[in-house]
Amino acid sequence: MEKNQFSIFETELRVRPDDIDMFNHVHNSKYLDYVLAARYEQMEKFYGMPWEHFTKQGLGWVVSHVDINFKRPLLMNDLMLIRTGILTMNDKGCAVQFEIINQKTGKVVSDGIFDYVLIDLNTSRGTKVTDEMIKAYSI
Numbered sequence: 001m002e003k004n005q006f007s008i009f010e011t012e013l014r015v016r017p018d019d020i021d022m023f024n025h026v027h028n029s030k031y032l033d034y035v036l037a038a039r040y041e042q043m044e045k046f047y048g049m050p051w052e053h054f055t056k057q058g059l060g061w062v063v064s065h066v067d068i069n070f071k072r073p074l075l076m077n078d079l080m081l082i083r084t085g086i087l088t089m090n091d092k093g094c095a096v097q098f099e100i101i102n103q104k105t106g107k108v109v110s111d112g113i114f115d116y117v118l119i120d121l122n123t124s125r126g127t128k129v130t131d132e133m134i135k136a137y138s139i
Contacts, residue, residue, distance in 0.1 A: 001083060001097050001111070007139050008085035009046050011038035012103070015078045025073035031110045032066065035098045038082035039114075047136045054118075059127065061116045064093070068112035072102065079103040086137055092126045093117040094137070 001008060013034055021027035044050035054060055074080060080100050087095040099111040120127045 001085060001099055002087060004085075004087065006086040006137070007046070008083050009038075009042045011041050011082045011084075013037065013080055013082060015074050015076055015080070017076065019074075020076055025075055026078075028070060031068060031070070031100060034080065034082055034100060035084065035096075035114060036063075038084055038098075039096065042084060047139070049133070049136050055121065058121045060119050060121050061093075062119050063114055064117045065115040066112065068110060070110050072105075072107055072109040074100075074102060074109055080109070087113060089129065089134060089137065091128055093129065 015026055019026045019030045040051055051061075079102075081103055082098060082100050084096055084098045087097040093116045096114045096116060097112075098114065099108050101107065102109050117126050118129050118133075119125060
Protein backbone atom coordinates (compact mmCIF):
# COMPACT_ATOMS: atom_id res chain seq x y z
CA MET A 1 0.00 0.00 0.00
CA GLU A 2 1.13 3.51 -0.74
CA LYS A 3 2.22 5.44 2.34
CA ASN A 4 0.88 9.00 2.56
CA GLN A 5 -0.44 11.46 5.13
CA PHE A 6 -3.52 9.31 5.80
CA SER A 7 -3.59 6.43 8.29
CA ILE A 8 -3.88 2.78 7.34
CA PHE A 9 -6.28 0.71 9.44
CA GLU A 10 -6.71 -3.05 9.84
CA THR A 11 -9.70 -5.33 10.33
CA GLU A 12 -9.69 -9.11 10.78
CA LEU A 13 -12.28 -11.30 9.12
CA ARG A 14 -12.65 -15.04 8.58
CA VAL A 15 -13.84 -16.79 5.42
CA ARG A 16 -17.34 -18.19 5.93
CA PRO A 17 -18.97 -21.20 4.23
CA ASP A 18 -21.28 -19.00 2.15
CA ASP A 19 -18.21 -17.18 0.71
CA ILE A 20 -17.00 -20.33 -1.08
CA ASP A 21 -17.70 -20.91 -4.78
CA MET A 22 -17.82 -24.06 -6.91
CA PHE A 23 -14.00 -24.07 -7.21
CA ASN A 24 -13.70 -24.41 -3.42
CA HIS A 25 -12.26 -20.95 -2.82
CA VAL A 26 -13.70 -17.52 -2.07
CA HIS A 27 -15.78 -16.12 -4.92
CA ASN A 28 -14.32 -12.93 -6.44
CA SER A 29 -17.37 -10.85 -5.50
CA LYS A 30 -16.79 -11.55 -1.80
CA TYR A 31 -13.51 -9.61 -1.81
CA LEU A 32 -15.55 -6.46 -2.42
CA ASP A 33 -17.77 -7.36 0.53
CA TYR A 34 -14.72 -7.84 2.77
CA VAL A 35 -13.36 -4.38 1.96
CA LEU A 36 -16.76 -2.73 2.43
CA ALA A 37 -17.25 -4.51 5.78
CA ALA A 38 -13.80 -3.41 6.93
CA ARG A 39 -14.41 0.22 5.91
CA TYR A 40 -17.79 0.22 7.66
CA GLU A 41 -16.12 -0.90 10.90
CA GLN A 42 -13.17 1.46 10.48
CA MET A 43 -15.36 4.51 9.85
CA GLU A 44 -16.83 4.14 13.32
CA LYS A 45 -13.83 2.75 15.21
CA PHE A 46 -11.05 4.98 13.88
CA TYR A 47 -12.66 8.07 12.34
CA GLY A 48 -15.49 8.39 14.84
CA MET A 49 -17.88 8.89 11.92
CA PRO A 50 -20.01 5.78 11.47
CA TRP A 51 -22.14 5.28 8.38
CA GLU A 52 -25.16 6.48 10.34
CA HIS A 53 -23.46 9.84 10.94
CA PHE A 54 -23.77 10.50 7.21
CA THR A 55 -27.26 9.08 6.69
CA LYS A 56 -28.64 11.26 9.51
CA GLN A 57 -27.38 14.26 7.51
CA GLY A 58 -28.99 12.92 4.33
CA LEU A 59 -25.62 11.85 2.90
CA GLY A 60 -24.09 8.59 1.76
CA TRP A 61 -20.89 7.21 0.29
CA VAL A 62 -21.32 5.43 -3.04
CA VAL A 63 -18.70 3.35 -4.83
CA SER A 64 -18.19 4.83 -8.30
CA HIS A 65 -15.28 2.69 -9.48
CA VAL A 66 -13.27 -0.31 -8.27
CA ASP A 67 -9.86 -1.45 -9.44
CA ILE A 68 -9.10 -4.86 -7.92
CA ASN A 69 -6.28 -7.34 -8.40
CA PHE A 70 -6.81 -10.99 -7.49
CA LYS A 71 -3.45 -12.56 -6.65
CA ARG A 72 -4.09 -15.71 -4.62
CA PRO A 73 -7.15 -17.63 -3.45
CA LEU A 74 -8.63 -17.58 0.02
CA LEU A 75 -10.01 -20.88 1.29
CA MET A 76 -12.63 -21.97 3.80
CA ASN A 77 -11.92 -20.70 7.32
CA ASP A 78 -8.85 -18.64 6.31
CA LEU A 79 -8.30 -15.68 8.60
CA MET A 80 -7.57 -12.47 6.70
CA LEU A 81 -6.40 -9.01 7.52
CA ILE A 82 -7.97 -6.18 5.51
CA ARG A 83 -5.88 -3.02 5.42
CA THR A 84 -7.44 0.15 4.08
CA GLY A 85 -6.53 3.79 3.93
CA ILE A 86 -7.47 6.92 2.06
CA LEU A 87 -5.23 7.37 -0.95
CA THR A 88 -6.58 10.75 -2.06
CA MET A 89 -9.42 13.10 -1.15
CA ASN A 90 -11.16 15.56 -3.42
CA ASP A 91 -14.08 17.95 -3.09
CA LYS A 92 -16.71 15.26 -3.85
CA GLY A 93 -15.16 12.05 -2.59
CA CYS A 94 -12.08 9.96 -2.03
CA ALA A 95 -10.04 7.03 -3.26
CA VAL A 96 -9.48 4.25 -0.72
CA GLN A 97 -6.63 1.80 -1.20
CA PHE A 98 -6.83 -1.69 0.24
CA GLU A 99 -5.05 -4.99 0.54
CA ILE A 100 -6.30 -8.30 1.86
CA ILE A 101 -3.67 -10.50 3.47
CA ASN A 102 -3.96 -14.19 4.29
CA GLN A 103 -2.91 -14.34 7.95
CA LYS A 104 -1.61 -17.91 7.64
CA THR A 105 0.76 -17.19 4.75
CA GLY A 106 1.32 -13.46 5.28
CA LYS A 107 0.81 -12.95 1.53
CA VAL A 108 -1.39 -10.38 -0.18
CA VAL A 109 -4.32 -12.17 -1.83
CA SER A 110 -5.94 -9.06 -3.29
CA ASP A 111 -5.36 -5.34 -3.52
CA GLY A 112 -6.78 -2.33 -5.29
CA ILE A 113 -8.60 0.97 -5.03
CA PHE A 114 -12.23 1.94 -4.38
CA ASP A 115 -13.37 5.36 -5.61
CA TYR A 116 -16.16 6.80 -3.45
CA VAL A 117 -18.43 9.76 -4.16
CA LEU A 118 -20.37 11.52 -1.41
CA ILE A 119 -24.00 11.89 -2.46
CA ASP A 120 -27.05 13.73 -1.24
CA LEU A 121 -29.52 10.93 -0.51
CA ASN A 122 -32.49 13.13 -1.47
CA THR A 123 -31.21 13.99 -4.94
CA SER A 124 -28.82 11.05 -5.58
CA ARG A 125 -26.29 13.60 -6.84
CA GLY A 126 -22.74 14.19 -5.75
CA THR A 127 -22.21 16.75 -3.02
CA LYS A 128 -19.25 18.52 -1.48
CA VAL A 129 -17.17 16.84 1.22
CA THR A 130 -17.27 19.10 4.29
CA ASP A 131 -14.29 20.45 6.21
CA GLU A 132 -15.46 18.37 9.21
CA MET A 133 -15.21 15.19 7.13
CA ILE A 134 -11.82 16.10 5.71
CA LYS A 135 -10.53 16.79 9.23
CA ALA A 136 -11.90 13.47 10.56
CA TYR A 137 -10.41 11.50 7.67
CA SER A 138 -7.04 13.26 7.84
CA ILE A 139 -5.69 11.19 10.73
